[in-house]
Amino acid sequence: MLIVVTGGSGSGKSEYAESLVMRLAAGPKLYIATMYPFDEESHRRIARHRLMRKDKGFDTLECYTDLKHADVRAYDTVLLECMSNLIANEMYQEDGAGERSAEEILAGVEQVYGQCRNLIIVTNEIFSDGIDYDPETARYQRCLGNINRHLARTADLLVEVVYSIPLVHKGKTPWDEVSV
Amino acid sequence: MILVTGGCFQGKKDYAFETFQIARKDAADGADCAMEAIFEVKLLYHFHEYIRRMLQTGQEIDLEKLQQENPDIVLVTNELGYGVVPVDQFDREYREKTGRVCCEIAKRAKEVHRVVCGIGTVIKRA
Numbered sequence: 001m002l003i004v005v006t007g008g009s010g011s012g013k014s015e016y017a018e019s020l021v022m023r024l025a026a027g028p029k030l031y032i033a034t035m036y037p038f039d040e041e042s043h044r045r046i047a048r049h050r051l052m053r054k055d056k057g058f059d060t061l062e063c064y065t066d067l068k069h070a071d072v073r074a075y076d077t078v079l080l081e082c083m084s085n086l087i088a089n090e091m092y093q094e095d096g097a098g099e100r101s102a103e104e105i106l107a108g109v110e111q112v113y114g115q116c117r118n119l120i121i122v123t124n125e126i127f128s129d130g131i132d133y134d135p136e137t138a139r140y141q142r143c144l145g146n147i148n149r150h151l152a153r154t155a156d157l158l159v160e161v162v163y164s165i166p167l168v169h170k171g172k173t174p175w176d177e178v179s180v
Numbered sequence: 181m182i183l184v185t186g187g188c189f190q191g192k193k194d195y196a197f198e199t200f201q202i203a204r205k206d207a208a209d210g211a212d213c214a215m216e217a218i219f220e221v222k223l224l225y226h227f228h229e230y231i232r233r234m235l236q237t238g239q240e241i242d243l244e245k246l247q248q249e250n251p252d253i254v255l256v257t258n259e260l261g262y263g264v265v266p267v268d269q270f271d272r273e274y275r276e277k278t279g280r281v282c283c284e285i286a287k288r289a290k291e292v293h294r295v296v297c298g299i300g301t302v303i304k305r306a
Contacts, residue, residue, distance in 0.1 A: 010260030010279015012286075041272075093285025128187065137264060162259065163185060164283040165292055165303045178303050 003120045003157040004158050012164035017122045018053055024118050027076025032056040034085040064089045065096050067108025078116045079119055083123035087144050106150055123148050181289045184256045191298035193225045196256050219249045227257035231278050243284055
């Protein structure tokens with residue numbers, strides 16, 4: 001299954017995505033971490049996420065760019081967290097894909113999903129604050145928006161998490177989530 | 181507890197007053213009410229502003245106490261976090277905190293309603 005989990009910042013989407021992995025996995029689980037630890041705040045965020053999945057039996061693969069070459073063959077279920085960081089890395093890091101970020105990332109997703117049974121991708125809603133950003137930030141928003149739409153088109157399940165409550169926009173879960 | 185959330189200017193407050201049949205005099209505005217009001221009123225709106233004030237004064241919301249002393253309160257809050265990461269550190273903290281507090285309230289709440297264009301959808305009913 002290919003699953004996309006989206007939501008705002010602090011909405012509980014990571015916790016929900018992890019719970020999906022726990023329910024779906026029938027074998028080894030991998031967490032692909034994309035947040036580059038560039039300052040104290042990111043270290044704190046990473047520590048919080050590590051703590052959250054501590055006892056859930058994940059292996060962790062740090063992947064800041066070049067998802068295409070991630071080897072996940074040993075895993076049944078993979079959780080990629082999160083798309084918004086991966087895109088920022090590809091767009092702005094020296095070894096990133098720059099202009100070719102979107103296509104490289106989508107190719108990476110295809111590669112990864114070809115190697116495992118379930119891929120769960122956490123992404124982000126950064127599109128509704130009504131603020132007009134500078135052209136560079138707008139380019140980033142557009143890139144994430146495009147990737148989200150591509151992912152959702154092929155995904156079996158698209159879930160938006162609102163303050164810990166999952167709302168299903170596409171597909172069906174065997175669980176009792178709200179369909180919208 | 182009941183949580184009502186949604187974007188700004190969506191009619192959340194009117195929806196809540198009507199849906200839960202609460203008189204305006206029994207409500208408090210989270211932007212300027214006394215901090216203790218939350219334990220007494222039937223409805224508190226601008227709950228995100230209440231969280232901001234708590235954060236500004238370095239206080240934590242005691243949800244356990246709230247649930248015990250005012251179990252039927254309706255909290256109306258803006259749904260934050262649907263934008264680009266704010267440049268200002270306090271803004272980032274405030275956005276994050278509102279999210280975490282509302283997740284916790286949603287877990288405890290018997291109902292969560294989300295209002296879009298004035299129309300509410302029950303997204304949780306325990």
